[in-house]
Amino acid sequence: MIRAEAAAVRYVLMDIDDTITAEGKLPASSYNALWKLHDAGLKVIPVTGRPAGWCDMIAREWPVDGVVGENGALVFWEEPRTGGTANPLRRRVLKAEYHPGAVRNDHPALARIRRRAFEEVPGLRDAKDQFARLFDIALDFAEEDPVLPLSDAERARAIAAEEGAMAKVSSIHVNVWMGKYDKLSMAEHFLSRRFGWRPEGAGKGCGGGQVVFVGDSPNDEPMFARFPLSCAVANIHRYENLISDFPGFVSSKECGEGFAEIAEAILRKTEGFQEGRYE
Secondary structure, three states, X not given: OOHHHHHOOOEEEEOOOOOOOEOOEOOHHHHHHHHHHHHOOOEEEEEOOOOHHHHHHHHHHOXXXXXEEHHHOEEEEXXXXXXXXOOOOOOEEEEEEEOOOOOOOOOHHHHHHHHHHHHHOOOOEEOOOHHHOOOOEEEEOOOXXXXXXXXXXXXXXXXXXXXXXXXXXXXXXXXXXXXXXXXHHHHHHXXXXXXXXXXXXXXXXXXXXXXXXXXXXXHHHHHHHHOOOOEEOHHHHHHHHHOOOOOOEEOOOOHHHHHHHHHHHHHHHOOOHHHOOOO
16 A cells, blocks of 8 residues: 555554454453554544344444444444433443344245255354344354364355345354345445545545555455455465455454554555645
């Protein structure tokens, strides 16, 4: 990324698991990087497959301007309270929007997919965060033990496709849902609706863009394909044979340390970030 490109950046979007986390934890380096980006005036927005329950907490407690969850089914953000006699320690209110195509995860097709996947992929199981999900089912192949090979995750994804559902493989889960949406569609909608972002000039082949996205796995590919300044942490190399649209920059370090590396590169090359001039 050259300085002229970095100077145009207004939004930094990122995946969560194995992009800003490491071994399931959020290290100080990447959390500090989120704060630095936020304090520089950049809009910071996680875009994740994690559930609505997690997104509620993230939107309230992290230094972020919104969070897209369940692979695009929803977005949560906070706005200043207006009027009334609100608790002075709670000056912001949580807002939420759900994709119009989102289907609740009690759909019978999802139950059928789950049964087939468990029968055909031994060791596959429900993600521990399933109780906090509204619209998808998350099939765990690598978050808990036993860790299954990527081929098993791909088989589960294929079963979902055979049954007419959408499915994406992350670094830990196979997320399955009904409805035609993904991380990208909700992220673009939120950027436009909340911040007035215009998509013109954001696509591949353009000279620049206002959006940086950082990811690590196949379910991030729509974002990589859309934004020319997309980046990845080094562990993306594990999935090279599953990704056609590879990001333009890959960090030298993995997971959260890689994200911190990318954040520092953005901030170093962005004039005015120390003064927090970006609105």
